[in-house]
Amino acid sequence: AGQNTRRLPPAPRGLPLIGNLHQVGALPHRALRALAAANGAPDLLRLRLGQVPALVASSPAAAAALMREHDSAFATRPYFRTAEILTYGFQDLVFAPHGEHWRHVRRLCSAHVLSAARSHGYNGMREREVAALAQTIRGQASSSSSAGVVDVSKALYGFANGVICRAVSGTGRLSREEEGRRSELFRELIEENTALLGGFCVGDFFPSLAWADALSGAGARAWRNFKRWDELLEKVVQEHEARRRGDDNDGDEEDFVDVLLALQAEKQDDGFELTRDAIKSLLADMFAAGTETSFIALEWAMSELVRNPAAMQKLQRELRRADALGATTTTTPYLRAVVKETLRLHPPVPLLLPRECMRDATVLGFHVAKGTRVFVNAWAVGRDPASWGAPDEFRPERFLAADSEVDFRGAHFQLVPFGAGRRVCPGMQFGLATVELALASLARLFDWEIPGGAAPGDLDMSDAPGLATPRRVPLRLVAKPFGW
Numbered sequence: 001a002g003q004n005t006r007r008l009p010p011a012p013r014g015l016p017l018i019g020n021l022h023q024v025g026a027l028p029h030r031a032l033r034a035l036a037a038a039n040g041a042p043d044l045l046r047l048r049l050g051q052v053p054a055l056v057a058s059s060p061a062a063a064a065a066l067m068r069e070h071d072s073a074f075a076t077r078p079y080f081r082t083a084e085i086l087t088y089g090f091q092d093l094v095f096a097p098h099g100e101h102w103r104h105v106r107r108l109c110s111a112h113v114l115s116a117a118r119s120h121g122y123n124g125m126r127e128r129e130v131a132a133l134a135q136t137i138r139g140q141a142s143s144s145s146s147a148g149v150v151d152v153s154k155a156l157y158g159f160a161n162g163v164i165c166r167a168v169s170g171t172g173r174l175s176r177e178e179e180g181r182r183s184e185l186f187r188e189l190i191e192e193n194t195a196l197l198g199g200f201c202v203g204d205f206f207p208s209l210a211w212a213d214a215l216s217g218a219g220a221r222a223w224r225n226f227k228r229w230d231e232l233l234e235k236v237v238q239e240h241e242a243r244r245r246g247d248d249n250d251g252d253e254e255d256f257v258d259v260l261l262a263l264q265a266e267k268q269d270d271g272f273e274l275t276r277d278a279i280k281s282l283l284a285d286m287f288a289a290g291t292e293t294s295f296i297a298l299e300w301a302m303s304e305l306v307r308n309p310a311a312m313q314k315l316q317r318e319l320r321r322a323d324a325l326g327a328t329t330t331t332t333p334y335l336r337a338v339v340k341e342t343l344r345l346h347p348p349v350p351l352l353l354p355r356e357c358m359r360d361a362t363v364l365g366f367h368v369a370k371g372t373r374v375f376v377n378a379w380a381v382g383r384d385p386a387s388w389g390a391p392d393e394f395r396p397e398r399f400l401a402a403d404s405e406v407d408f409r410g411a412h413f414q415l416v417p418f419g420a421g422r423r424v425c426p427g428m429q430f431g432l433a434t435v436e437l438a439l440a441s442l443a444r445l446f447d448w449e450i451p452g453g454a455a456p457g458d459l460d461m462s463d464a465p466g467l468a469t470p471r472r473v474p475l476r477l478v479a480k481p482f483g484w
């Protein structure tokens with residue numbers, strides 16, 4: 001068949017020049033689901049974002065087609081200008097002849113680092129951070145200036161950031177004070193990264209107008225932030241090198257930097273050299289990918305539990321009973337179900353990370369051209385009415401039913417908060433362990449209420465705009481220590 005007879009996915013009519021950009025809105029996951037429904041495109045919707053052809057998958061079938069059947073054709077990421085600067089230019093290599101090779105190595109490295117993380121467990125570190133979180137909450141709950149109201153969002157962000165800082169760069173030999181300063185700096189840099197990556201960059205949608213970003217200052221801002229990252233990461237790597245040389249690292253948990261330096265010391269049989277920039281780029285990745293996501297999952301889990309007191313009480317009973325029996329396990333069936341249900345309703349990265357079509361493909365009978373930017377609407381998929389009963393309701397019990405084996409490890413495409421296939425999140429286990437441990441402590445150690453005696457159903461549940469979607473308004477709750 002010729003070019004003209006190929007069947008293309010349905011597409012809404014766009015405007016000259018900008019195409020459908022104006023229809024994506026501040027909350028793209030919501031706008032895109034509505035747009036798909038309005039255009040008779042339950043599976044695949046075609047868009048034009050400025051000069052960039054795009055495709056949106058909104059159903060489990062479409063998610064499976066892209067991330068299982070055609071995974072290898074959709075395994076690359078599009079080029080973003082700010083991302084290139086923030087990743088030490090390594091994004092650029094994707095387009096160079098050895099791009100495929102570098103991507104492979106990058107995946108191997110993240111897999112290596114994170115599987116080391118799994119075997120080392122990091123549970124001691126996590127438990128210390130959770131204890132600090134509980135301490136923060138107790139302090140705020142008993143402070144008269146806050147009238148017992150705790151800024152839960154802030155406390156959870158600090159916790160998630162602390163866990164990643166410890167896992168990436170270890171506790172080292174820094175004083176508690178220095179450590180606090182460093183965490184604060186990391187936090188500032190991550191926030192700036194998120195703003196830059198989530199922000200609108202003209203050149204990302206109008207490649208021929210990339211010069212406009214130089215005028216708007218986005219490029220310069222990214223460079224400034226990159227330099228600060230580089231300084232900090234360089235210092236962290238140097239500290240680790242000194243420690244490796246000095247042989248005085250007994251008793252320290254191995255962190256991501258140690259794993260990468262060990263990997264660098266091994267001769268790679270494929271001749272690839274893990275350069276210093278590559279190490280720093282991988283570390284920056286871990287920070288960017290690991291902090292926000294775990295924080296957002298925790299924030300929504302607490303929100304849903306407070307909004308659904310029966311679920312909270314069930315969880316508390318289960319955890320407190322296990323605690324009273326002296327159980328040492330860190331997770332329980334209902335806790336796991338609560339986390340799954342939270343990620344179904346509130347995938348922290350609702351459109352996953354964009355992919356790019358590497359070669360022409362026929363997906364669900366539709367032609368998709370090479371170069372198309374692809375979004376999987378995990379948020380719409382998780383609320384698909386054909387797959388889920390009462391799709392908008394928080395019902396962790398649905399995962400406890402004997403016939404429900406649905407899981408998010410990449411085999412059930414109605415639940416894809418971590419993506420699937422070659423690009424699945426390598427930090428899934430790490431993130432889940434962090435979220436479960438913190439949630440278990442918060443539910444076990446405290447009883448929670450909405451300030452001012454508001455009804456649970458009145459809790460504002462709107463999400464903030466951006467690539468990742470935390471709550472729009474911070475979660476502020478009254479915390480009462482249990483059993484005190």
Ligand code: HEM
Nearest residue numbers: 289290293294297349352353417418419420423425427431
């Ligand atoms: C609840 C927590 C988390 C969620 C919901 C989450 C979600 C995601 C998603 C949706 C993607 C894109 C997948 C795709 O395009 O198909 C991703 C990629 C990634 N995540 Fe996570 N993530 C979480 C925690 C973490 C943690 C803790 C780390 C590291 C410490 C991490 C490291 C990464 C990396 C390195 C990638 C890029 C993989 C690639 O491009 O090949 N994530 N994550």
